[in-house]
Amino acid sequence: MSLQQRVIVKVPASTANLGPGFDTLGMALSLYAWLEMKPAEQTTFHLHGDHLTGLPTDKSNLIYEVAQMVFNEAGVSVPELEISMYSEIPLTRGLGSSAAAIVGALAAANALIGTPLSDAKLLDMATSLEKHPDNVGASLYGGIIAAAWDGSRVDHIRIEPHQDLQTLVIVPDFELSTSKARNVIPQQFDKSDVIHNISRSSLLVAALATGRLDMIQKAMSDRIHQPYRASLVPGMAEILEHAVSHGALGAALSGAGPTVLTLVDRHDTRKLELERYLIDTMSREGIAASALWLDPDLDGVTVLPDQDESPFMDRVKGEVNA
Numbered sequence: 001m002s003l004q005q006r007v008i009v010k011v012p013a014s015t016a017n018l019g020p021g022f023d024t025l026g027m028a029l030s031l032y033a034w035l036e037m038k039p040a041e042q043t044t045f046h047l048h049g050d051h052l053t054g055l056p057t058d059k060s061n062l063i064y065e066v067a068q069m070v071f072n073e074a075g076v077s078v079p080e081l082e083i084s085m086y087s088e089i090p091l092t093r094g095l096g097s098s099a100a101a102i103v104g105a106l107a108a109a110n111a112l113i114g115t116p117l118s119d120a121k122l123l124d125m126a127t128s129l130e131k132h133p134d135n136v137g138a139s140l141y142g143g144i145i146a147a148a149w150d151g152s153r154v155d156h157i158r159i160e161p162h163q164d165l166q167t168l169v170i171v172p173d174f175e176l177s178t179s180k181a182r183n184v185i186p187q188q189f190d191k192s193d194v195i196h197n198i199s200r201s202s203l204l205v206a207a208l209a210t211g212r213l214d215m216i217q218k219a220m221s222d223r224i225h226q227p228y229r230a231s232l233v234p235g236m237a238e239i240l241e242h243a244v245s246h247g248a249l250g251a252a253l254s255g256a257g258p259t260v261l262t263l264v265d266r267h268d269t270r271k272l273e274l275e276r277y278l279i280d281t282m283s284r285e286g287i288a289a290s291a292l293w294l295d296p297d298l299d300g301v302t303v304l305p306d307q308d309e310s311p312f313m314d315r316v317k318g319e320v321n322a
Helices: 062-074 097-112 119-130 134-141 178-183 191-210 213-219 226-232 237-244 272-284 312-320
Strands: 007-016 026-038 044-048 081-087 142-150 154-159 165-172 249-254 260-267 289-294
Touching: 007 097, 007 134, 026 134, 026 191, 026 289, 044 191, 062 081, 062 119, 062 142, 081 097, 081 213, 097 119, 097 134, 097 191, 119 134, 119 142, 134 142, 134 154, 165 272, 178 213, 178 226, 191 213, 213 249, 213 260, 226 237, 226 249, 237 249, 237 272, 260 272, 272 289
Parallel strands: 044 081
Antiparallel strands: 007 026, 026 081, 026 142, 142 154, 165 260, 165 289, 249 260
C-alpha cells in the first residue's frame, strides 16, 4: 500500500431522472464540493460553508464511514482521518448532495491508499449505499449516465453532452427529503403509463446521445413519479407544462426535488425570459427560489494536484477571512 499524506478531490453535483428515466438517468452539473482527506492520529472534521451546517463531526459522519468501507474492501487499515470539506451543493434539494459526498469519500479514500479499487467497483459501492445509480454515476464519471443496477452490480454507458446543452435550475428555499418524495409514488402503475415512460426514456437517451436537442421536449414527459410529487412542489406542474413556451428545451423535477431543472440551448435568445418565468411562477405560489445557470460537468470526480494553493484551500480561506 502506498499511503498518501493527503488527497483533495473535487466532485460535481448531479441531477437525476431527467423526467422519464426514473432511477436510471443522471447528469453531472457544474456545482461542486471539495473534500480533503489525511491520515491522522485522531479523527477530526472541518466542515466549511452553509450547506454542511449540522452534519456530524465524529465517526458517524457518512464520509468517514464510506472511507472505512474503501479501506476494508482494499484490506488496509487507516482508522483515524482528518477530513475537511467545502460544498456549494445545497442539501436535500434534488441536486445529489448525498451522492456527491459518497463519491467524494470513495474517491478520496481510494486515492489515499494508492487507488487499488477500479471506478467500476466504486460505482457498485456507491450505488449500494445510494440505492440507485443515476446520481452517483454522474458524479463519478461526469457527463450523462444511463445505468442499470441488479442489486449488486451496475452496468452503465456514459453519454457526452451536446456542446450547446445548458441547464437552468430553480432551487426553492425549502428542503424535501428523498424518503418523503418517494413515499408519494404508488407501488403499481397502469400498463399504459409504464409504456409511456419506457418509450420516452428510450427516446430521451437517443436524443441526448445523438445531439437531437429538438426531440428533448417530447422525450422528457413522465407519468411514473412527477405527477405524484407535484403536490410537494407548488408551481412544478405549471413549469413542466409551460417552460418550453418560454425557451426551455424541456423541464423536469431534479431528482426527488424540490429543485426544478430545465434544459436549454445555450444560444437561445429567451434565456432571461425563461429565468424570469420560473422565478415568477414559484413566487406566485409563495415560494422564494434562486436561479442557477449550470453547465453539464464533463469530468466527474477529480483528484486534484497536491499543492498548497488548491481551489479547495482558496474557498476555505475566503470563508474564514470573510
